[in-house]
Amino acid sequence: MANHLDLEEQEQLDELKHFWMQYGNLITWGLIIVLGAVAAWNGYQYWQRSQAVQASAMFDEVERVVRSGDVSKAERAFSDMRDRFASTTYTQQAGLLVAKMSYEAGKPDTAKAALTWVAEKASDKGYASVARLRLSGLLMESKAYDEALKLLGGDTPEEFQALTADRKGDIYALQGKKAEAKAEYLKAFKAFDERSDYRRLVEVKLNAMGVTPGPSESEGAGAATAVGNAK
Numbered sequence: 008m009a010n011h012l013d014l015e016e017q018e019q020l021d022e023l024k025h026f027w028m029q030y031g032n033l034i035t036w037g038l039i040i041v042l043g044a045v046a047a048w049n050g051y052q053y054w055q056r057s058q059a060v061q062a063s064a065m066f067d068e069v070e071r072v073v074r075s076g077d078v079s080k081a082e083r084a085f086s087d088m089r090d091r092f093a094s095t096t097y098t099q100q101a102g103l104l105v106a107k108m109s110y111e112a113g114k115p116d117t118a119k120a121a122l123t124w125v126a127e128k129a130s131d132k133g134y135a136s137v138a139r140l141r142l143s144g145l146l147m148e149s150k151a152y153d154e155a156l157k158l159l160g161g162d163t164p165e166e167f168q169a170l171t172a173d174r175k176g177d178i179y180a181l182q183g184k185k186a187e188a189k190a191e192y193l194k195a196f197k198a199f200d201e202r203s204d205y206r207r208l209v210e211v212k213l214n215a216m217g218v219t220p221g222p223s224e225s226e227g228a229g230a231a232t233a234v235g236n237a238k
Contacts, residue, residue: 062092069101078112081105085121099125099134106141119145126158136167143174152178169198173209180212189216196220 065088072080085105088098106121122145125138139158146155155178163171176191192213199206213220 062088062095062097065092066097066101069104073104073108078109078114078117081108082117089124093128094130096129096131096134099129099131099138102129103134103137103141106138110145115145115148132164133167136164136171140167140170140174143178147178147181150181152182169195169205172198173205173212176209176212180216185216189213189218192216193218193220 065084069081069084069088072084082105085098085101088101092098102121102125106118106125109115109121110118119142122138122142126135126142129135129138139161143155143158146152146158156175159171159175159178172191172195176188176195179185179188179191192209196206196209196213199209210220
């Protein structure tokens with residue numbers, strides 16, 4: 008009986024050796040890849056947390072400098088954040104903050120540069136949309152209407168579509184393109200919440216163009232008819 012068990016164990020051992028000789032390297036490399044991926048993911052998560060903490064501290068510094076009114080220092084702090092923590096939302100917030108400060112300080116070119124960076128580099132679509140809207144406003148002031156429209160022509164998150172349509176309407180109105188302006192204002196009017204003050208402002212713009220948006224526009228129907236009647 009003992010010999011029989013010994014033979015069975017030996018056979019199993021031989022099968023195991025054969026299996027390991029055939030697949031051992033493959034299994035080992037598979038484990039190395041899996042464990043390496045886990046380690047890399049944990050390392051990346053740690054790096055992201057570290058970046059966020061450092062970026063947060065730098066953003067606090069940018070806010071402090073902005074409150075002090077020192078434009079040059081704020082620009083340098085933002086430039087440092089871009090170089091070190093470009094992927095963090097803190098840097099995108101800092102860009103919007105510094106752009107606003109620069110514009111109010113009479114430095115529109117600096118404001119444009121900061122907004123352009125946020126619009127092109129921001130990982131957060133919301134911040135990118137805000138930057139595009141603000142930048143389009145600066146382009147409107149310099150009468151770069153086609154450039155402003157091109158800037159607003161990309162993909163826009165749903166929550167920013169009404170504001171984008173309204174801004175396009177403003178640009179078309181300044182270009183004297185009334186039909187296009189009316190179409191964009193109607194689009195904005197439909198997209199804004201009925202209780203929104205901004206919606207009332209868009210309605211005033213439409214009224215000034217001879218358009219009185221009715222219930223059909225509120226429900227998203229009949230916009231084309233209203234535009235046709237208003238031409």
